[in-house]
Amino acid sequence: MATVAGNAGRDPDRRRALLDAADRVIRREGPQASMVSIAAEAGITKPILYRHFGDKSGLYQALADRHIRRLIKQLRPEFAKSRSDLRSRAEATIGTYLEMISANLNLYRFLFHRAGAEDSRTHSHMAAIVRSLGEELGAVIAMDGTVGDPVRAQILGHAFVGMVQTTGDWWLEHHEVDRRQVVEGLADVIVAAMAGTSAARRG
Template sequence: MNETARTNSAAASDGRSSRWAAHRATRRRALIKAARRAVHRLGHGASMEDIAMAAETSKSVYYRYFGDKAGLQQAMGEVVIGQMQAHLLDAARQAATPRDGLRAMVSAYLQMAETSPNVYTFVTRIGPADALTTAEDPSSETLTHFFDAISAMLARPMQRYLSSAGEASRIAPPSLQFWPRAAIGMVRAAGELWLATPPGPYRPTEEQMTDQLTGWLCEGITPQVSPAAAGQPAEHTAQRTIPDPKDNQ
């Protein structure tokens, strides 16, 4: 075979490979979309057989494209989490103030989770255990990247909020480093408990939950009362958190 023939053969082979790769990518997206609809309707405990039946295909097709259920969870998680991240960023960009930015991000997170609690649970859990505590599973890496990104996004409006309130200089840098991850942990834990709470008088609305979480993030669990407002000298407002050994003598 001469050089021209070899070049033409290689080009034809590359063309077939590209078309096959594009076909697989399109088919994979369609399977993820079908699986997402199935989980939304059937629940986060839906089996691969349930999902395949709802998608009008065979279980072996899902195994061929995703390996196992954890692989499907990871693939669906990448899509869902990417959409959530985009919504959070968009919400933060449109906010007028740093505090509004935090509130907008909390609201976007809760709304996305509430839109389909079954899908949210499916992609943030790999079973009874939290995926974040299962480092060996590939789906945990997707979640870790997601919560790292959300933590970083929360850090920026919080630092602006503290600066606008004149508080940034009073908080040590390590606190600002740890706060975002603690914040997203609180939002996630409270949000998931809220999702699991049956409708009724003990379940806040999404707006109420958003306001409550934003208040916890910015002001803490109790309102901040100045010494003057409390009618006490400033030195009497500080409470010792570590007992003095002399108190026991």
Template structure:
């Protein structure tokens, strides 16, 4: 029918003229999806050129959305930070034994690392090394993570308010320990995630036993 032909993109293209190139994704979410696909494929060496190509756009357009390379790194980090913090808060406040809460909190972190090792290395190692803004954002995340854990420790042990710095010291030490252990584990893979979770929980349980 004439009406159908007028509405068809193919019918509206004059004979002999190539089809218009399909526009690449333009939303922030679609661009971040493309960036994650490239990081998962290429690892920490993923380039802005490759990300732009995957998204079907030019690199200047990619920069227009995120400002610069640091802006893209920060946007990728922000995608996962809030999700992980919420998982950790749930783990630390669930109705369970102290051991079960400890295991759940450690496992929430290790699941993220195990499920997205290329993205983890891209953000935590390459991003921090190349971009001060990313380093600041990761440091802020680690601080928030430590403070959330400190709240859980203070509640677990019934610490009075004047003992809050003590809970913070333990919490930030645990955050550093778990991150260092997960970096080592990713490189060496000597055993499964469940074993690493258990070993770290054993260490934390031992510390609790001496409080």
């Protein structure tokens, strides 16, 4: 992963404190949180805030790294549990994802809706992180033995990640839908896709 512009020579503790300030403002004010508010929360001016990250895009990317990587760290153990059956792994992974994005709703919307739409560099950066998760899941599927073709495993890995992310985005706007129903519906699709692949191999 490329280093975010402006990192070189910066005090990591100060940088962490600035990101903490940004987190507090975004959680409090939502996706429309302003850079002026974030700077004020940190006790500095907006130009000084940008200076620590290179520019606004650098700040966005630093926040994306912090939170998307934290999300992936939570998801990785769930879909990598080789001793669990496929459905249990799928449900645990999807459930963890939905729980985390709903518990951090303002941060999620800031990163995926505002920052990603507002800044093309941030959008590309976040897309690369999500794509790496698809690649990792594809590798897990290939190692599982159900899918013999590594290309097909990658296709399924990216398809599952995209499906869960898009459905999760929809669910955040429809909280009248029980989370368990969403988890089970998505798991149904994953299990069916994997079962179809297994049947095709036997045929």
